[in-house]
Amino acid sequence: xxxxxxxxxxxxxxxxxxxxxxxxxxxxxxxxxxxxxxxxxxxxxxxxxxxxxxxxxxxxxxxxxxxxxxxxxxxxxxxxxxxxxxxxxxxxxxxxxxxxxxxxxxxxxxxxxxxxxxxxxxxxxxxxxxxxxxxxxxxxxxxxxxxxxxxxxxxxxxxxxxxxxxxxxxxxxxxxxxxxxxxxxxxxxxxxxxxxxxxxxxxxxxxxxxxxxxxxxxxxxxxxxxxxxxxxxxxxxxxxxxxxxxxxxxxxxxxxxxxxxxx
Amino acid sequence: xxxxxxxxxxxxxxxxxxxxxxxxxxxxxxxxxxxxxxxxxxxxxxxxxxxxxxxxxxxxxxxxxxxxxxxxxxxxxxxxxxxxxxxxxxxxxxxxxxxxxxxxxxxxxxxxxxxxxxxxxxxxxxxxxxxxxxxxxxxxxxxxxxxxxxxxxxxxxxxxxxx
Numbered sequence: 001x002x003x004x005x006x007x008x009x010x011x012x013x014x015x016x017x018x019x020x021x022x023x024x025x026x027x028x029x030x031x032x033x034x035x036x037x038x039x040x041x042x043x044x045x046x047x048x049x050x051x052x053x054x055x056x057x058x059x060x061x062x063x064x065x066x067x068x069x070x071x072x073x074x075x076x077x078x079x080x081x082x083x084x085x086x087x088x089x090x091x092x093x094x095x096x097x098x099x100x101x102x103x104x105x106x107x108x109x110x111x112x113x114x115x116x117x118x119x120x121x122x123x124x125x126x127x128x129x130x131x132x133x134x135x136x137x138x139x140x141x142x143x144x145x146x147x148x149x150x151x152x153x154x155x156x157x158x159x160x161x162x163x164x165x166x167x168x169x170x171x172x173x174x175x176x177x178x179x180x181x182x183x184x185x186x187x188x189x190x191x192x193x194x195x196x197x198x199x200x201x202x203x204x205x206x207x208x209x210x211x212x213x214x215x216x217x218x219x220x221x222x223x224x225x226x227x228x229x230x231x232x233x234x235x236x237x238x239x240x241x242x243x244x245x246x247x248x249x250x251x252x253x254x255x256x257x258x259x260x261x262x263x
Numbered sequence: 264x265x266x267x268x269x270x271x272x273x274x275x276x277x278x279x280x281x282x283x284x285x286x287x288x289x290x291x292x293x294x295x296x297x298x299x300x301x302x303x304x305x306x307x308x309x310x311x312x313x314x315x316x317x318x319x320x321x322x323x324x325x326x327x328x329x330x331x332x333x334x335x336x337x338x339x340x341x342x343x344x345x346x347x348x349x350x351x352x353x354x355x356x357x358x359x360x361x362x363x364x365x366x367x368x369x370x371x372x373x374x375x376x377x378x379x380x381x382x383x384x385x386x387x388x389x390x391x392x393x394x395x396x397x398x399x400x401x402x403x404x405x406x407x408x409x410x411x412x413x414x415x416x417x418x419x420x421x422x423x424x425x426x
Contacts, residue, residue, distance in 0.1 A: 049380070049411050054381060060284075061277050065276060211301070212301055
C-alpha cells in the first residue's frame, strides 16, 4: 500500500490548499483529487476564496503608510509620559483622522475607535450632551466642595482623582458627578466659561492600559480622548477644535503630572 | 541585522492589510494598527525574540477582540453598516462578494482564515497568535471556508445547502 492509497481527510485538503503538507503527501493528495471531482471542486472553491480575499485586500499593503502610523511619529508621543509639545503635534495630526462631516455621532459607538477608547468617548459624549444643558442641576457636588468631591470620587472610582484647575484659561469648576462607566464608576467634571460655554472631563477606568490621543468631532460636540495607565480621560466641549485642544492640554498637564495613578 | 524598530516598521503595511480585512473599515483598521504599534514599542522588553510578525499579529488580534467585546456591551448603538453587512435575504439580493462573506464569520474564524490566506502564516503560527491548539485553528479554518462557500453560492449561512 502506498501513501497514495491512504484515505485523504478533510484536514489534509485544507493543509493541501495552504501548503502545509509534506511533499510526498502533497503529491498523493493531488493524485487522489484527480479521481474525486467533487472534492477537487471544493478545493478549487477554497482557492478562489483565498484569491478573492487577496484581490480585495492585498493592495492595502502597497498603500503609503499614513503619517500617524509611522514609528517616529508614534515614538514622538513619548510614552509613557507625553510632552506637551508632542501632545500638540499629535492632536494636530489626529484631528484629521476622523472628523467626518457625516457625523461621528450618527455612526454610533459601534463604529468608534478600537480598544476601549472609542467606547469611553461615546459614553463621555453622551454624558456631556445630557448634562451641559442642565441649568439647575448640572452637577451633584458643586465646585466649591472640591476637597470633598475629590475624596468621594477617588473612593468610588478606586483611584486618586485630581480635579484640574482651569481658572488660568477662564474656566470655573461647576462641579462633578458620579456616573456608571464602561467598567464601573465614572466621574464627570464640568467647567464653565464666562460666556456660558461648558466643557466636561470624563474619567473612568479603561480596559486598555493606554491609547493614543484621539479627536472625535460630532455634530455639536467634540472630544479628545486618551488612556494612560488604565485611566481613560475624555475632554468634551463645543465643536471648536482649537479651543478644545487648549482646554485638553491644560487638563492633560495637570492629570498627567499630578501622579494621578491607579494604586 | 535589522533592529527591533526596523522589523516593526517593515511589518506595518501587512498589519494594515490584515486589519483592513479584519474590520472592513479603513479608519478602524488604522486605529487598530496605531494601538498595536504603541503597544509593541512599549513592550519591546517583553518581546522574547520569536517571530516579530506573529507577535504583532497577536497584539492586533487581541486588540480587535477587545474592541468587539466593548461593542457587544452596547447593543443599542449597532450601526447601520453593521446591520446591513450580513445580507441574508437571498441570492437575488445581490452583493454577494467576499467582503460580505467575511462579515458573516465569527471573529475567530475570520482571523484564522485571514492570517492563513492573506498573511501567509503557518498553522502553527496562527495557533500561537490565537493561543489555541493547531486542531482548533484547522476547525476554524474549515468552518470559515464552508460558510463563505455556502454564502457565495447563494445559500443561507450556517445551513446545509439543499438542492
